Amino acid sequence: MPMEKLIDDIVDASGLDANTVGDTDRDFVEAGLKDLVASLRARRAWEDHIGAILTHSQTLELTGWTKQALSQAVRDNRALRLRGSNGGHGYAAAVFNEDRPARPILGIKDVLRVWAAADPRGWMAASWLGTSQPELGGRTPREALLDGDVPAVIELAHQATERLAA
Numbered sequence: 001m002p003m004e005k006l007i008d009d010i011v012d013a014s015g016l017d018a019n020t021v022g023d024t025d026r027d028f029v030e031a032g033l034k035d036l037v038a039s040l041r042a043r044r045a046w047e048d049h050i051g052a053i054l055t056h057s058q059t060l061e062l063t064g065w066t067k068q069a070l071s072q073a074v075r076d077n078r079a080l081r082l083r084g085s086n087g088g089h090g091y092a093a094a095v096f097n098e099d100r101p102a103r104p105i106l107g108i109k110d111v112l113r114v115w116a117a118a119d120p121r122g123w124m125a126a127s128w129l130g131t132s133q134p135e136l137g138g139r140t141p142r143e144a145l146l147d148g149d150v151p152a153v154i155e156l157a158h159q160a161t162e163r164l165a166a
Helices: 003-014 023-050 056-063 067-075 108-118 123-129 141-146 150-165
Strands: 081-083 089-092
Touching (some): 023 123, 089 123, 108 123, 108 150
């Protein structure tokens, strides 16, 4: 769909009088659409690497938590909030098990606590959780946690964050 047609459709859907929408308004809508597409591309690139990035509503549905329980889980390092450069945020699905309702993976609280100071936006921790590590026999930290190797993953998290701080 050409950009002009899309902008026309958005103007029509907005309820604004199309006769009052000028070039400046159309330029504003076009810039917003380009930003939206860039954000979508970035999100997909990250999801290819770290797995699903959930919205607030999706996380509540997945876990069965209330809004307050999710906020507390983030504060307690049982959920990983990913903060975007645009001020938005999502949640890394990788920290949850496959049960329904999903629960934090055993040991994730200790691992995320190690990463909290080194990575306040969460993206490095999410990337590290999904990256195979030679020290874990080629498994990712997430896989190792699911296998019950909690102490090894916590130790590796300390090593990784210490390297970042050096």
